Amino acid sequence: MAEKGPVLRAEGLSKQYGARQVLRGVSLSVNEGDLKVLIGPSGAGKSTLLQCINFLVLPDKGQVFLDGREILHTRRKELCAYRQKVGMIFQDFNLFDHLTALGNVEIGLTRVRSMKKGAARERAVMELERVGLGEHAGKYPAQLSGGQKQRVSIARALAMDPKVMLLDEPTSALDPELITEVLSVIRNLVSEGMTMIIATHQIGFAGDLANEIIFMEDGAIVEQGPPAKILTRADCERTREFCSKITSPYGESR
Amino acid sequence: MEEIFFIQEVVPALLRGLLVSIQLIIPSAVAGLVIGIGVGGLRVYGQRWVAGLADGYVAIFRGFPLVVQLFIWYFGLPHIGIYLTPFMASVIGFSLCSGAYHSEYVRGAFLSIRRGQFHAAQALGFSRFGMIRSIVLPQALRLALPGCGNEIIYLIKYSSLAYMITCIELTGEGKIIASNTFKYMEIFLIIGAAYLILTSVAGSLLHRLEKRLRLPGFEHYSR
Amino acid sequence: MTANLLAVLDALPYLLQGGLVTIGLVVGAMGLGLVLGVPFAVGQVYGLPWVRRVIGFYVWFFRGVPLLVLLFLFYFGLFSLMNINLSAFAAALIVLGLISAAYQSQIFRGAILSLPEGQFKAAKALGMSDTRAILFVVLPQALRLSLPGWSNEYSIVLKDSAVAYALGVAEVMARSHFVASRTYYHMPLYFTAGLIFLCLTYFGTRGLRMLEEKVKIHGYSR
Numbered sequence: 221m222a223e224k225g226p227v228l229r230a231e232g233l234s235k236q237y238g239a240r241q242v243l244r245g246v247s248l249s250v251n252e253g254d255l256k257v258l259i260g261p262s263g264a265g266k267s268t269l270l271q272c273i274n275f276l277v278l279p280d281k282g283q284v285f286l287d288g289r290e291i292l293h294t295r296r297k298e299l300c301a302y303r304q305k306v307g308m309i310f311q312d313f314n315l316f317d318h319l320t321a322l323g324n325v326e327i328g329l330t331r332v333r334s335m336k337k338g339a340a341r342e343r344a345v346m347e348l349e350r351v352g353l354g355e356h357a358g359k360y361p362a363q364l365s366g367g368q369k370q371r372v373s374i375a376r377a378l379a380m381d382p383k384v385m386l387l388d389e390p391t392s393a394l395d396p397e398l399i400t401e402v403l404s405v406i407r408n409l410v411s412e413g414m415t416m417i418i419a420t421h422q423i424g425f426a427g428d429l430a431n432e433i434i435f436m437e438d439g440a441i442v443e444q445g446p447p448a449k450i451l452t453r454a455d456c457e458r459t460r461e462f463c464s465k466i467t468s469p470y471g472e473s474r
Numbered sequence: 475m476e477e478i479f480f481i482q483e484v485v486p487a488l489l490r491g492l493l494v495s496i497q498l499i500i501p502s503a504v505a506g507l508v509i510g511i512g513v514g515g516l517r518v519y520g521q522r523w524v525a526g527l528a529d530g531y532v533a534i535f536r537g538f539p540l541v542v543q544l545f546i547w548y549f550g551l552p553h554i555g556i557y558l559t560p561f562m563a564s565v566i567g568f569s570l571c572s573g574a575y576h577s578e579y580v581r582g583a584f585l586s587i588r589r590g591q592f593h594a595a596q597a598l599g600f601s602r603f604g605m606i607r608s609i610v611l612p613q614a615l616r617l618a619l620p621g622c623g624n625e626i627i628y629l630i631k632y633s634s635l636a637y638m639i640t641c642i643e644l645t646g647e648g649k650i651i652a653s654n655t656f657k658y659m660e661i662f663l664i665i666g667a668a669y670l671i672l673t674s675v676a677g678s679l680l681h682r683l684e685k686r687l688r689l690p691g692f693e694h695y696s697r
Numbered sequence: 698m699t700a701n702l703l704a705v706l707d708a709l710p711y712l713l714q715g716g717l718v719t720i721g722l723v724v725g726a727m728g729l730g731l732v733l734g735v736p737f738a739v740g741q742v743y744g745l746p747w748v749r750r751v752i753g754f755y756v757w758f759f760r761g762v763p764l765l766v767l768l769f770l771f772y773f774g775l776f777s778l779m780n781i782n783l784s785a786f787a788a789a790l791i792v793l794g795l796i797s798a799a800y801q802s803q804i805f806r807g808a809i810l811s812l813p814e815g816q817f818k819a820a821k822a823l824g825m826s827d828t829r830a831i832l833f834v835v836l837p838q839a840l841r842l843s844l845p846g847w848s849n850e851y852s853i854v855l856k857d858s859a860v861a862y863a864l865g866v867a868e869v870m871a872r873s874h875f876v877a878s879r880t881y882y883h884m885p886l887y888f889t890a891g892l893i894f895l896c897l898t899y900f901g902t903r904g905l906r907m908l909e910e911k912v913k914i915h916g917y918s919r
Binding site: 274276296297300301302303304306307308310312313314315316317318327328331332359360361362363373376377380 | 587588590591593594595596597598599600601604607608609612613616689690691692
């Protein structure tokens with residue numbers, strides 16, 4: 221789309237755990253405003269890929285570039301600065317248990333971005349309202365439902381003004397009736413132009429909004445392309461097999 | 475006649491003893507807590523060999539009776555040339571012993587913190603120091619408080635053992651007076667009451683502190 | 698180095714005999730604590746308000762006053778006042794037992810309270826009296842749940858028994874000091890005493906762990 225290069229680019233990421241090769245030289249790139257969706261069976265390496273991108277897991281081989289600049293994970297300060305620009309949403313939410321919803325959103329602002337308390341609070345309130353949780357600001361994680369927790373974690377990530385958001389199966393740990401509220405927040409982000417990579421099982425959702433669907437299996441990308449193609453008339457046998465199993469017979473919840 | 479004797483001789487002596495007791499308890503409590511936090515941290519986050527050493531320290535200082543430890547510091551050290559006063563030996567003994575117990579609670583607290591929070595903190599760009607300061611410590615403090623608080627209450631009680639290595643604190647003064655006057659019941663009931671007051675006040679302070687720091691989601695950790 | 702070792706080996710039989718005294722103290726104290734602790738726990742959970750208050754006072758007193766003070770209070774004070782002539786060993790055993798009863802009652806009380814309410818209700822629904830419900834439904838479960846806490850109490854009582862030395866009881870600590878003050882081999886002798894206590898702790902807790910396994914209710918995870 222844009223003339224300038226991709227916002228985020230990963231080249232040849234490989235990771236091995238003991239005898240198992242979890243990632244085999246995976247490369248991908250995202251342009252500004254893209255929504256790329258990773259699909260594939262469990263153990264395909266989707267989660268590991270996302271965690272390698274922000275170095276929560278250190279890849280054995282490969283490089284990551286943000287706005288064209290390579291990120292060297294050995295440089296502590298650089299790494300922290302990089303992570304501020306790449307937001308991550310976890311399957312298990314990982315909210316800070318000792319802080320209220322507001323506190324969770326504020327802490328990145330005050331303790332990482334060194335904002336002043338007043339400004340941080342204002343911003344935090346704004347982000348919570350953006351995800352629809354304004355009245356729950358004073359509640360602790362123990363008092364929130366799964367869907368609410370995940371929305372707080374999205375607000376927390378957004379407060380950092382990230383360039384890219386990585387979402388690692390954001391709705392997989394949620395009861396079905398709570399999935400919708402999280403998906404609608406993600407939809408809003410897409411319409412606002414946020415650059416995102418999402419690993420998910422929510423295929424219907426992916427089909428609606430994604431620029432590109434990437435099918436992974438066994439640590440490698442099998443096929444990638446526009447949703448219309450991948451979901452219905454993929455080139456690869458394996459892709460077709462996987463997609464046919466997940467798009468019928470129940471269809472996917474919106 | 476007896477009452478006057480009592481007030482003139484006994485009370486000052488007991489107060490003297492009480493002062494020594496307090497002088498024993500406070501430094502030992504602080505040192506023990508600091509040691510416990512350090513050792514607990516090393517046992518959970520330190521490298522293998524460091525954690526192993528720390529585990530060894532804890533095993534010995536929790537395994538040997540405190541009396542034995544005190545005797546080693548006071549009677550044993552002179553044989554390798556180190557001469558400690560009864561007071562010093564007591565404070566060192568109490569600090570190292572209670573430090574081992576504190577480290578158990580601190581270790582348990584660190585281990586209870588759900589790991590995912592570390593990932594989230596890293597993902598937000600927290601440095602390691604920032605993470606410890608803002609995420610680990612606030613939670614660890616609340617989780618370790620009941621255990622460490624109780625250990626300090628135990629310390630108040632076993633400070634009386636300083637008598638056994640000739641450090642004359644409250645119990646020691648009482649024993650001296652009682653041996654001279656044979657009024658064991660009266661003296662030791664008073665001393666018992668003094669300790670009861672100390673432990674009860676400490677217990678109530680601990681309870682109030684726990685209440686103030688309580689957060690939803692952390693209740694089930696308080697024992 | 699060898700001189701140290703020889704000194705220790707020389708004294709070892711004498712020290713180990715002290716170990717028997719220690720074991721006697723601990724077994725007696727834990728036993729007394731058990732015999733009193735269970736009724737106290739039941740009283741605190743199911744008893745009338747005045748019963749609970751009295752037991753509460755007992756627990757507060759025996760957990761708040763230091764062991765050494767209680768030993769002096771009872772041995773030199775109470776027993777001579779009551780004209781009871783007890784040996785230092787017996788007096789120490791009783792005091793250790795009374796203190797342990799206070800702590801054990803809290804262990805059992807916690808275990809009883811952790812049982813789901815439904816257990817007691819179901820027993821009553823079957824027509825059991827309170828006493829039977831407690832004896833045949835509540836206590837069998839609560840006592841099993843208490844084993845880890847009881848094992849912990851054992852190691853505490855074991856270490857506290859060394860304080861009996863203050864009354865002149867000839868247990869391990871007392872004996873090691875006796876030999877040390879005559880031979881001057883303080884360090885190795887105290888270390889040996891400490892190791893004897895460590896061994897007693899280790900074997901005791903292992904034994905209790907085996908007991909735990911034996912009486913475990915299968916499928917009942919806590």
